[in-house]
Structure formats: structure tokens, C-alpha cells
Amino acid sequence: MLNAAFRRPARPVGGPFSSLFVVLALLCTTPAAQAQQTYRLTRLGTQYANAIAAKPFNSLGQVIFQDRQGSSDPGQGAFYDGTTTHRIGLLNAGTRSEAHAVNDAGQVVGEADLGIVLLPAGTRLTHAVLWSRAGGLVDLGSMGYETASAVAINASGQVVGNARSTAGMEHAFFWSSTTGMIDITPPGSLSSTAMDINASGQVLGRHLRADGSEGAFLWTRSGGWTELPLYPQHLTDAGQVDVWGWVQQRRLAQLWSPGTGLVDIGSSTWQESWSWGISQSGQVVGGYRLTVAGALRAFSWTAATGPVDLGNPGGPDGSVTTSIHQTVNRAGQVVGNYRLVEGGTSAAFVWHASTGMVDLQRQVIDLPAGLLLLNGKSIAENGNILAATNEGLALLSANPVVAASPVLGTIEAADPVATGRTLDLSAAFTDADKADTHTATWSWGDGSRPVAGTVNEGGGRGTVTASHAFGAPGTYTVTLTLTDSTGRSDSTSRDISVYDQSRGHIVGAGSFMSPPGAFRTHPKAEGNAVFALVTRYQPGESDPPGRMVFALRGTELTFRGQPQGSVTLNGTRASWSGTGRMNGIDGYRFAITALDARTPGALGRGRLHLRIWHADRQGSPVIDYDNLGDPATLGTLREGSVPQTGRILVRSRATP
Structure with a gap:
């Protein structure tokens, strides 16, 4: 009933809350419907870690990210295998590496710099790289250009990426262990960009023709290039591509499939729409507006249901809900972030047709006070979620192991503080193993010696406190490290201003x-x-x-x-x-x-x-x-x- 009402509004829609489908969409988020999967949280790296990969998961729920030890650390690509984080390393005199994609064999592709920075633009000269635990970091080269980066890898270990000249012209490449790097720029084109590769070796890309017009293509080693509609976004193993197209001067989400061609997947009442993700089963998620100045809302589309509004996580009637940056897995689980008010605080959500939109903050077991889930960045086929928090990146495990590290919340302190005045600091923590005991160490960042923190705990929850007076004005990075009785630990930091x-x-x-x-x-x-x-x-x-x-x-x-x-x-x-x-x-x-x-x-x-x-x-x-x-x-x-x-x-x- 919801889907039918959404596809066929009873009357023209003048705003996001003026039609029947919105009322019906809200019904799917009642408390009774929100019996949902719960998760355990594992912090990934430090607060300075970030997610740069379009597809950070493999199907096993293992994840890649950019690991940084501090604000001055350029960072290295990292692979978390479910228990241990592995940094992919650096090339020779290089200072930075990035992880862009991972397959089920744990092979990671990305880029690494050569230790050369072109100023004043700050461009790092890079090569495409391939990493595995067995083989370490392998330099794939750059096809003779100044920079190169690998962007995707399939189960067979085939890699695609892009090489760029200092003039800014890009050339898409295909790499395998038998072929090496092959330039796959379409004939007669000035430049090209590879976007993805699927299990059968099809490559999705875009190109700039000699006449200045843009195009898109699918490429295979055996079949060469097939022209696609412009503005493709993602590629499935079945060869489906979600596309942003133009219909009567409106930007609308579309789906291209081999044999069937281009299909509009939006509603005729939408002013504009676009896709943000597609699952291996062909489910598309994205955003839409009913009017040019209307609220941004989120939708899911399948061939069976048509477009479905994702609703909100139980906000008051009439509240503005914006939902953006979704990804979706084969099971139809969608993650992203939402706001109940335009310009308001961002929060992470998970959505399924059977539950509606659910605030992820409510679904994490033993979440420490002060730790906020701001955005669901990506969801794996096994249901694991990569989330951005106010303290960096976190993995939300749908089927967690019992043996887990403690998790710290934010460091609370009433700064700025004057020199010589005592500053009280505290942080909450949780531990899935409720039998663990904990010790804590505070480092002040001002040259003074670290001190032990006071730990008050019980039943897998606790707080750590300490006090300190800074002798000189400045900004100081205070770091708290909490260690449990099995040796597992977690750390968090905060910059303190002293005047x-x-x-x-x-x-x-x-x-x-x-x-x-x-x-x-x-x-x-x-x-x-x-x-x-x-x-x-x-x-x-x-x-x-x-x-x-x-x-x-x-x-x-x-x-x-x-x-x-x-x-x-x-x-x-x-x-x-x-x-x-x-x-x-x-x-x-x-x-x-x-x-x-x-x-x-x-x-x-x-x-x-x-x-x-x-x-x-x-x-x-x-x-x-x-x-x-x-x-x-x-x-x-x-x-x-x-x-x-x-x-x-x-x-x-x-x-x-």
C-alpha cells in the first residue's frame, strides 16, 4: 500500500509533506517496526582516520580505511581483517599511501607517493599499488605519467585505475598479472576515467572526445568499448549501471541494463533525483526533491516496488527530514545519514523495507557516553557498517566476537582554560567483556610526564578522570589510553586551548x-x-x-x-x-x-x-x-x- 501510494499520488504534490505517501512512509517507522539488528562498535584507527574508498568493504565485512596517527601524519592505507589492522606500507622514499578497494582475497589497491611533492600546488607524485598480506606492497607503475591510482579490483585480481599527466589529462588503465597496465582510453578520445570493474571484467568509465563532448563506456578485453548514457555512477556484476540523466530539463535517476537499455526509476512528481548507490540485486538508492527549493529526501527503488520514500526515524509529524549519501547491500539494507531539520545535526541511519528508517545510535550495544554516530558510510553484504563518528571511524559489527577492545567516548573538559588553573577531564567507556578490569594513562602534550587516571567501573561500563594545570598558553593534544586486563586497549585524544x-x-x-x-x-x-x-x-x-x-x-x-x-x-x-x-x-x-x-x-x-x-x-x-x-x-x-x-x-x- 505504501509503494502504490508513493508511485501514484492522489493529487499534485507541492511540498514534501503535502501528499499521502509521506504520511504512509512515516507509519513504517513506528516503535513496533523498529525491532532491528544490534551492533558492537570497534574503533578504526585514531580520530584522524578517514574513509576515502567508494566501496570500502569486501563481501566478508572486512574493511579498508585511511589510518593516520595524528594531524601531521600523511597516513597509510589500512586493512582491518576482523581482528587486526594491517597498514599497507609505503613505496621507497614515500610518505603516504591510500587504500581504494578490496576484494574477498584481501587484496587491496590504491596509490602510494614517491616522496616528491610539486609546489605550490602540493601535488604528490604517485604510482598505483597492489597490496596483500602475502605479497606486501607492489608498485604497478604509472604508464609513464606523473601520477597514477588504482580505484577498483575484482575477485580475479584484475585492477582498473587512472594515470594523469601534469597537464591534467587522465588515462584509464586495466591491469592484470598477465597483461600489466593497458591504456583503455576509447579511440579518438582526449582523456578517460575508469570508475569500476565487475566480476566478469567489465570496466565502467567516462571519456572526453576530441570534439570536446563527454561520453561514458563499458569496456572488456574481448569486446572493446560499448557507449553508455552519460553520467554513470556504479556498476553491478550483472552489468547494470545507475545513471544521472536529463528528462525534460530535469536531472533524474535512471538505470541502464544490458538488453533493456535505459529506464526512469523516479516519480513523475519529482523535480530532480539522483542515485547514490546500487546493490548487486539491482536495488537503487538516492535522493530527490519535489520542488527546486524543497527538502532533500531519500528513496529506494526496485523493479518490484518502484520508488519508495525512506521516511524518517520517528521524528515529530511535520518535521523536515533530509537523508543523503546512502549505500545498499544485496539484502536491501540501506545506510546513510539524516537530519530532522535542514542544516541540523547529522545522524547515521539504517533502513530496510521491513523496519523503516532506524537511528543507528539506538542499535549499538554499550555505546559509551559522548560517542555520536554521524553518518553510515557503507554497508557490507554481511551487514557490517562503516560509520563516521565524532571521534573518527567505527566498524559496527552485526555478528561480533565476544573478545573485544574497550571503547572510549569523548574527553569532556571545560576548556578553554587559563594557565595555572586546574582543568578537570573525564571520559566514559564500555567493554563487551563485563569481567574485565581497566587501567588508564593520561598524556598531556605539554612535556610533563603521563599520569595514571582514576577508573570507576562496574558491569562493563565506567569513567576515567584526571586533573591537570598547564603552565603556558597554547594548544595541547591530550591523549587518554585505556587498557583492559587482557591487554586490549583503546585511545582517544582532544586538543585543549590554554590562554x-x-x-x-x-x-x-x-x-x-x-x-x-x-x-x-x-x-x-x-x-x-x-x-x-x-x-x-x-x-x-x-x-x-x-x-x-x-x-x-x-x-x-x-x-x-x-x-x-x-x-x-x-x-x-x-x-x-x-x-x-x-x-x-x-x-x-x-x-x-x-x-x-x-x-x-x-x-x-x-x-x-x-x-x-x-x-x-x-x-x-x-x-x-x-x-x-x-x-x-x-x-x-x-x-x-x-x-x-x-x-x-x-x-x-x-x-x-
């Missing part, structure tokens, strides 16, 4: 929701952004001492900078700029506008506007990050983001 209250200062620490489009090279990236900053204010002082630290959780964006030039202070507003390192590379600049917590509209927390950029080879600025959002707010009391946690203080003189 000199005898002088004027701008200081802040906390987190805010980074809006879509802020991270320019990954415009869909959004989520929890953490920051810590402290800068001295003295009128007319040039290059005041100070530091700032910024990281966008779940992505590779980390930044450390220091002021260069003077600080401009006008009432509760302060602005300054400086230089820094993004993802471990020098040559970047930043500008900050900070509004004091007392500023009207700052909700007692303040506001922060951060812009990061670098110069291209011609010396022109290229914006890397900017959380301004609405350009009309520049220079107003609504400029920047309000911290969800923490606060910002702007002081022109000493404070008591």
Missing part, C-alpha cells in the same frame, strides 16, 4: 557541523569539525604568538597554523590570518573570524569562520575550505558556524 588571562586573547575550542560544500575538493563531505585556537591580542603587535588546530572528522582534512600579521579586534569580533600545513603539506594560508560567546545570536558559544587556501602554479588563490555557508552573512553577526560544543572568547585586555 594567558593577564593579556588580551582570542581563544576557543570545540566542534561545529561543517556544511556541505565547505571542503571544496570533496563538496559532499560534511560532519563534525573540531577546532582549538589561541592567539594573543596586543594592539599593533605583528605576528603574535598563537596556534590553531582544525580537523574535519571522517575526511583527510587536518590543518595546523600560526598567525602572521596583526590581529584586528572590533568589539566582540576578531580577525587574523596566517600560514600552516594542510594534511602535512606546507604552503597553505588561512584566515579566521571569531565572534565572542557574548555576541548576539552566538547562543552563548560564539561563532567561527575559517577559510583555508593555497596558490596554484600561476599564483592565483585556490580555496580548499570555507565554512561561511551563506555569503550574505559575511561581516554580520551571523558569519560562520556556532560551535555545538565548546566556546570562543574574544578579550581585548586581561581578564580576572
